[in-house]
Amino acid sequence: MTVNGGVDPKNPSVLDSIIEFIGSPSIAMLISLFFAMYTMGWGRKRTTAQIMESLENAVKSIAMLLLVIGSGGAFKQVLIDGGVGKAVAQLFIGSPISPLILGWLVAVVLRIALGSATVASLTAAGIVAPLMAQAGVDPALMVLAIGAGSLAASHVNDAGFWMFREYFDLTIKQTLQTWTVLESIISVVGIIMVMGLNLIFH
Structure with a gap:
């Protein structure tokens, strides 16, 4: 039984189940790992001991980075589950600010609070979507404004x-002075360009 000619989610076929299983992130990565071990290892007549040593050295070089990224993701989820997005939405309800500026500001606040550009942009889009429809703002410009804000x-x-800090072996202070400043400049220049385009085409 299918819905609108598609796959019935309640009764997937065997092929659907297999594709879903192989396409899951963990299994896809595991398959990639085994493929790499064969093509770069056994396929080149390397012993299992040599392959394991290579894997061990690779993990050692990125272990700290993986731990930092994982802890950052956990902290982000704590903030999200704590209702930061809803609190930010309440701050801007009824604001007379231009929807484009508002979308940018919401994305900036969420970016600072949550750390994730993806979460910031998606949440900001949901918050300003009703305002955008009422004000007749060009959706393309709103996408650019939110995208710029999510980088700040x-x-x-x-x-x-x-990642930037680890790759370039910088201190936290140096990373704030370079990476953070760079991202903020990109964000500000981005919203200025969006407002300029809005003036030109409206």
Whole structure:
């Protein structure tokens, strides 16, 4: 039984179940790992001991980075579950600010609070969508405004901040002075360009 010609989610076929299983992130990564072990290891006549040593060295080099990213993701989820997104939405309800500026500001606040650009942009989009429809704002410009806001002020709760720090072997202060400043400049220039485009086309 299918719904609208598609797959019935309650009664998936065997093929659907297999594809869903293989497509899950953990299994896909495991398959990739075994493929790499064969093509770069056994397929090149390397022993299992040599492959294991190579894997061990690879894990050692990124272990700290993985721990930092994982802890940052956990902290982000704590903030999300604590209702930060809803609190930010309440702050801006009834505001006379331009929807484009509002979308940018909401994304900036969420980015600073949550650390995730993806979460910040998606949450901001949901908050300003009704305002955008009422004000007749171009959806493309709103996407650009929210995207620019979601890049602002990357700091210690952002996985990208720690990746940049680890890759370039910087201190936290140096990372704040370079990466954070760079992301903030991109964000500000982005919203300025969006407002400029809004003036030109409206």
